[in-house]
Amino acid sequence: MPGADKETELSERIEAFLSELKRCGSGAGSLRGSAETARETTSLLRRITAQARWSNAGDLMEIIRKEGRRMTAGQPSETTVGNMVRRVLKIIREEYARSRGSTEEADQQESLHKLLTSGGSSEDNFRQHFTHLKANVIEAINELLTELEGTTDNISMQALEHIHSNEVIMTIGRSRTVEAFLKDAARKRKFHVIVAECAPFCQGHEMATSLSKEDIETTVIPDAAIFAVMSRVNKVIIGTQTVLANGGLRAVNGTHTLALAAKHHSTPLIVCAPMFKLSPQVSDTPFTRFSEILSKVNAHCPVFDYVPPELITLFISNIGGNAPSYIYRLMSELYHPEDHEL
Amino acid sequence: GEGKELTKEEKQRLRKEKKQHKKNKKDDRGPPEKEKEKEKASVPAPSKPATQSPAHKAPVPVNASASESPVAAEKPAKSKAELRAERRARQDSERASKQGKKEGGQQSTSSKPKATPNELQPVVKRLPDHVQVDDPVALKKLAKKLERQQVPLRSDYGYKVSLFSHLHQYSRKNPPTQQISIPVTVIHPSIVRLGLQYSQGIIAGSNARSVALLHAFKQVIQDYSTPPNEELSRDLVNKLSPYISFLSQCRPLSASMGNAIKYIKKEISNIPSQCKEEEAKRILQECIDSYINEKIILASEAISKYAIEKISDGDVILVYGCSSLVNHILCEAFEKQRKFRVIVVDSRPRLEGREALRRLVKKGIRCTYVLISALSYILPEVSKVFLGAHALLANGYVMSRVGTSQIALVAKAYNVPVLVCCETYKFCERVQTDSFVSNELDDPDDLIVTRNGKTHLENWQTVKSLGLLNLVYDVTPPDFVDLVITDLGMIPCTSVPVVLRVKNVDQ
Numbered sequence: 022m023p024g025a026d027k028e029t030e031l032s033e034r035i036e037a038f039l040s041e042l043k044r045c046g047s048g049a050g051s052l053r054g055s056a057e058t059a060r061e062t063t064s065l066l067r068r069i070t071a072q073a074r075w076s077n078a079g080d081l082m083e084i085i086r087k088e089g090r091r092m093t094a095g096q097p098s099e100t101t102v103g104n105m106v107r108r109v110l111k112i113i114r115e116e117y118a119r120s121r122g123s124t125e126e127a128d129q130q131e132s133l134h135k136l137l138t139s140g141g142s143s144e145d146n147f148r149q150h151f152t153h154l155k156a157n158v159i160e161a162i163n164e165l166l167t168e169l170e171g172t173t174d175n176i177s178m179q180a181l182e183h184i185h186s187n188e189v190i191m192t193i194g195r196s197r198t199v200e201a202f203l204k205d206a207a208r209k210r211k212f213h214v215i216v217a218e219c220a221p222f223c224q225g226h227e228m229a230t231s232l233s234k235e236d237i238e239t240t241v242i243p244d245a246a247i248f249a250v251m252s253r254v255n256k257v258i259i260g261t262q263t264v265l266a267n268g269g270l271r272a273v274n275g276t277h278t279l280a281l282a283a284k285h286h287s288t289p290l291i292v293c294a295p296m297f298k299l300s301p302q303v304s305d306t307p308f309t310r311f312s313e314i315l316s317k318v319n320a321h322c323p324v325f326d327y328v329p330p331e332l333i334t335l336f337i338s339n340i341g342g343n344a345p346s347y348i349y350r351l352m353s354e355l356y357h358p359e360d361h362e363l
Numbered sequence: 364g365e366g367k368e369l370t371k372e373e374k375q376r377l378r379k380e381k382k383q384h385k386k387n388k389k390d391d392r393g394p395p396e397k398e399k400e401k402e403k404a405s406v407p408a409p410s411k412p413a414t415q416s417p418a419h420k421a422p423v424p425v426n427a428s429a430s431e432s433p434v435a436a437e438k439p440a441k442s443k444a445e446l447r448a449e450r451r452a453r454q455d456s457e458r459a460s461k462q463g464k465k466e467g468g469q470q471s472t473s474s475k476p477k478a479t480p481n482e483l484q485p486v487v488k489r490l491p492d493h494v495q496v497d498d499p500v501a502l503k504k505l506a507k508k509l510e511r512q513q514v515p516l517r518s519d520y521g522y523k524v525s526l527f528s529h530l531h532q533y534s535r536k537n538p539p540t541q542q543i544s545i546p547v548t549v550i551h552p553s554i555v556r557l558g559l560q561y562s563q564g565i566i567a568g569s570n571a572r573s574v575a576l577l578h579a580f581k582q583v584i585q586d587y588s589t590p591p592n593e594e595l596s597r598d599l600v601n602k603l604s605p606y607i608s609f610l611s612q613c614r615p616l617s618a619s620m621g622n623a624i625k626y627i628k629k630e631i632s633n634i635p636s637q638c639k640e641e642e643a644k645r646i647l648q649e650c651i652d653s654y655i656n657e658k659i660i661l662a663s664e665a666i667s668k669y670a671i672e673k674i675s676d677g678d679v680i681l682v683y684g685c686s687s688l689v690n691h692i693l694c695e696a697f698e699k700q701r702k703f704r705v706i707v708v709d710s711r712p713r714l715e716g717r718e719a720l721r722r723l724v725k726k727g728i729r730c731t732y733v734l735i736s737a738l739s740y741i742l743p744e745v746s747k748v749f750l751g752a753h754a755l756l757a758n759g760y761v762m763s764r765v766g767t768s769q770i771a772l773v774a775k776a777y778n779v780p781v782l783v784c785c786e787t788y789k790f791c792e793r794v795q796t797d798s799f800v801s802n803e804l805d806d807p808d809d810l811i812v813t814r815n816g817k818t819h820l821e822n823w824q825t826v827k828s829l830g831l832l833n834l835v836y837d838v839t840p841p842d843f844v845d846l847v848i849t850d851l852g853m854i855p856c857t858s859v860p861v862v863l864r865v866k867n868v869d870q
Contacts (some may be wrong), residue, residue: 215832220711220734223812226819233829240524240830241810241820244736245710245766249798249837253526275736278769281776318724319731323740 027072035088038065042096054197055101055262059297060169062092062105067162070109070155078117078154079147082110089363098324100263100271100300103363107301107356112161114357120151168339172295173198175339177205183291183337186210188255191247191283193217194273195224196260198293202337203258204235213238215254217247219275221322244275251282257290261328264292264299266352268330268345274323280332289334296338299352301361374592382448454632493615494801497529509612512605513549515542517612521807524830531615532804538562539612553582554606558613567715569619569753569789570659570687576610576620577651580627584647588640595643596634603628615803618754618762618791626654658788662850663688666784667695669848670749673782678703678746681774683735684764685715685722686751688784693749694726704729706741710766712809712833735766742777752785757863758794759841759856761785765798765834771843780845783856787849790863798837807831 038061069088075081089106096102176198184190184206192199192214203214214237218225225241233239242250257279261272270276270292283290330345343351495501496519509516520534540559543550557579560566566575580603587602589595607624610616616624630650634643670692674680680703682689693705705728709716716732723730733741748770754762761767761783771781795801810831811820823829841856851862 218711218810220736223711223814223819226810226812226814229829230819230823230826233826236828238828238830240832241823242832242834243711243765243810244734245764245769246832246834246837248769248772249765249834250832252797253799274740277739278736278773281739281773282769285772318720321731321733321737321741323737326736326739 028074031068031072034065034068035091038062039092039095042092042099042102055099055298056169056173056197056295058099059101059105060166062102063109063162063166063169066105066109067159067166070158070162077148077150078113081158082113082147085109085113086363093363098262100302101297104297104300104356106363107360108165108297109162110360111355111357112165113158114147116154116157116161117147117149117151120154120157121149169295169297172297172339173201176293176295176337177201179337179342180206181209183258184210184212184256186212188212189215189253191215191217191251191254191257191279192228192259193225193247193275193279194219194222194260195228196293198295199258199260200228200231202293203232203237207232207235207237211238213240215240215242215250217242217244217275217279219273220244224273244278247275247279248282248285251286251288254283254286254288257283257288259290259292261292261294261298262325263302264294264336264348266299266301266303266349268333268336268348269303270328270333271325272328274326277326277328277332280328284332290332291335291337292333293337296340296351296355299348299355301352301356379448382444385444386448491801493531493611494529496531509608512608514605514609514612515539517542521824522830523804524832526799527802527804527832529800530802530804532807533562534808535563535806536808539609549605550609551579551583551586551606553579554609558610561610562613568685568687569617570786572617573619573623573788574655574659577623577627577655581648581651584644584651587644594636595638595640596632596636599631600628603631618793619789622788622791623654627651658786662786662788663691665850666786666848667692669853670782670784671696671699671701673747673846673848674701674703676702679706679744680704681706681708681742681745681748681770681779682719683708683716683748683750683767683770684710684713685719686784688786689749689751690719690722692784693723693728697726697728704731706731706733706745708733708735708738708741708766708770710735711812713764715764735769738770738773739777742773742779745774745777745779748774748779748781750781750783752783752789753836754789754791754793755783755785755847755856755859756795756838757790757792757860758796759859760795761839761841761844761847761856762791762795762836763839765837768798768837768839768843771839775843781843782846782848783839783844784848787851787862787866790859790866792863795838798834802837803835805833805835807833809833 042058066085066088069084070081073081073084075084085106089103089110092106093100093103180202184203190203190212192203193216206212214229214232216225216229216232216239218229218241220243229239229241259272259276259279261270261276263271265271280290330348333345336343336345336348340351492501492505506516517531517533517537517539519532520537521532523530523532538559539562540555543555557566557575560575561572566572583603583606584599587595587599589598603624607616610620627647627650630647634646638646666688674696678701680693682693682705696703705723707716707720707723707730709720709732711734720730720732731741750761750763750767750770752761752763756762763783774781793801807823808831810833811818811823820829820831823831844856847854847856847859849862854862
């Protein structure tokens with residue numbers, strides 16, 4: 022039967038995606054960028070929407086939530102997966118609401134009230150059936166996909182507004198967003214870049230070679246020299262793994278030190294992060310990996326750092342520049358509060 | 364006998380004539396010279412035959428009697444040659460007064476700074492060669508000097524980051540010893556060996572380098588023999604100059620080494636000229652031994668005693684890299700049955716923390732090991748930070764291995780006390796506010812590393828706009844440091860110039 026085939030094919034794809042996630046996570050550093058993960062997650066969710074059997078919005082949301090939980094459990098450090106699931110859930114809610122005919126403004130006016138009285142008046146259990154819901158949801162997910170594809174370009178387009186000529190910019194590790202950002206600015210302006218190599222994985226080396234190929238004056242420094250060199254730096258531009266709900270960051274280890282050094286010299290710290298990295302979590306315990314343990318020695322190798330929002334000057338995302346204090350508001354536009362816990 | 368003395372005198376006379384010649388070449392010294400002529404009336408004749416002294420009182424631009432006040436006013440206008448001549452004459456007059464006062468009337472007492480600790484001595488410092496790499500004139504002068512001393516000139520390696528074009532950057536693969544011919548005539552073999560050990564990083568750490576230097580000098584003094592018609596006190600100092608140039612070509616001298624060399628030179632020039640060679644050598648060997656003993660070994664005992672008071676049971680102590688002094692303190696504290704555990708922070712590319720880890724674990728201390736990028740992860744557990752220092756500058760800044768200032772910064776952010784342990788012989792009169800103006804650039808190839816089978820920076824030389832920066836030192840501002848533990852006690856960072864002044868008065 023065609024239905025059953027589709028289902029098995031679907032579950033195969035989900036399994037393949039999960040194992041891919043697990044494999045990436047246990048290697049050293051991420052072998053694929055977050056943008057790719059986001060895109061793949063969204064296309065998988067679109068496929069689930071198209072091929073799974075559901076009759077009303079509630080069922081669909083249940084299915085997606087279940088798959089989402091499986092996916093996030095497979096690789097907890099890769100938060101983009103969970104973020105995309107929450108985006109899709111919000112899309113479903115919106116489409117459902119639109120189909121039902123209730124206006125969106127009413128929803129927004131009550132949002133603050135709803136935050137306080139969670140689960141109060143919404144008797145909406147999404148059980149009504151609408152014929153065009155599937156098509157609408159898939160269309161909306163397609164829009165989301167196009168948005169995802171354009172994020173890096175949107176961010177790079179803002180580069181010239183933030184980098185002037187003869188600047189010295191510092192960055193750490195390897196971020197594809199920052200790489201594109203700097204390369205875009207380098208087409209029109211001349212500036213210097215200092216890259217902190219970010220031991221032990223030393224991804225800064227890759228970043229430096231890639232930047233220097235575009236004729237950008239690059240210098241590689243070891244992590245220990247970050248504070249020593251900071252006094253000559255005009256701006257610090259970094260990428261991040263996740264943007265947390267309070268405006269803080271979960272970024273590659275060494276970023277907190279970099280942020281403190283920038284604060285000490287009053288150097289602006291700019292974070293280039295697309296919106297799909299925004300996550301409803303608040304500060305988390307760092308994700309660590311224990312390497313060989315000699316008999317009397319513990320060795321720690323934390324992968325991420327938490328950077329508090331007071332050390333950050335600006336977030337540059339695909340929808341423009343924002344201060345860290347505004348992040349919570351953006352979050353409420355992207356995700357529904359009931360989806361914060363999948 | 365007489366003949367010998369006369370020739371020594373002749374030599375002195377020739378030296379003074381040469382200096383006068385040089386001085387006369389400079390045109391812009393009108394008024395100060397006249398003033399000096401006046402003061403020359405009170406110049407002491409350097410002991411011996413009166414026949415020579417009056418004849419040479421006039422041309423000698425010496426100002427041993429220089430009461431410091433008028434001179435102080437003109438000091439900025441004086442040239443280096445004149446200052447050197449002044450210093451020489453001061454030493455001559457000291458020797459004269461030591462040898463039993465055969466003055467001719469106008470004797471001026473020794474004008475050692477001992478009499479004027481309250482006066483602000485304007486110090487005219489010569490900018491060291493190793494921070495003038497971007498100045499072609501200075502480079503030429505250095506090259507000429509090295510050629511004269513028959514010391515090989517080491518050439519820079521690799522693309523230098525523009526912010527540091529005033530510093531040297533050498534490659535470990537080209538040690539200067541390769542350019543020395545065999546057999547070595549000018550440079551003593553133990554110095555050659557020492558230079559090689561420095562340039563390859565076999566001997567690293569300021570205490571180790573100073574002790575090795577002093578031992579090498581002991582060997583040099585042992586093998587030294589005074590040539591005829593020369594004074595040991597003068598000739599030995601001249602012999603040491605090419606050695607020091609050679610060593611600084613191998614690796615720029617550290618502040619502690621600089622102080623040690625100053626001490627030795629002073630001791631050598633204080634040897635009275637009637638002293639027999641064997642006796643003089645014995646005195647010098649003893650001086651060196653006592654210097655090592657007092658300034659390094661006993662100092663570290665004293666510092667340990669103070670520091671152990673600061674370690675309480677249950678402490679979690681963070682250390683950075685491998686400081687011999689801090690390791691000693693921790694081992695002593697462990698022997699005294701203090702219960703604590705240690706977190707060793709390490710950084711690329713030197714990875715010195717592994718050596719510290721090895722020593723501490725061998726003692727039986729519980730250790731944790733992290734890289735410096737994990738600092739903010741590990742700091743909430745830490746109760747104290749102990750840091751070693753390479754030098755303490757006169758404005759209170761701590762010069763130490765690169766990364767130390769970062770540790771102090773993050774510790775401050777977490778309100779963890781930072782204690783710096785430093786012997787007084789590392790105190791230095793320089794001032795510096797950032798890590799750029801005077802630093803050391805290590806071999807840039809050290810940063811290259813292979814991860815996941817790929818070496819990204821392998822061909823960094825071929826890429827035009829790519830530079831690698833391997834700094835060795837950085838300076839920590841005094842507001843990050845809570846306490847400095849020295850052999851004189853526990854002082855705040857800002858008291859360093861006080862200690863320096865006290866030391867100068869003692870000497």
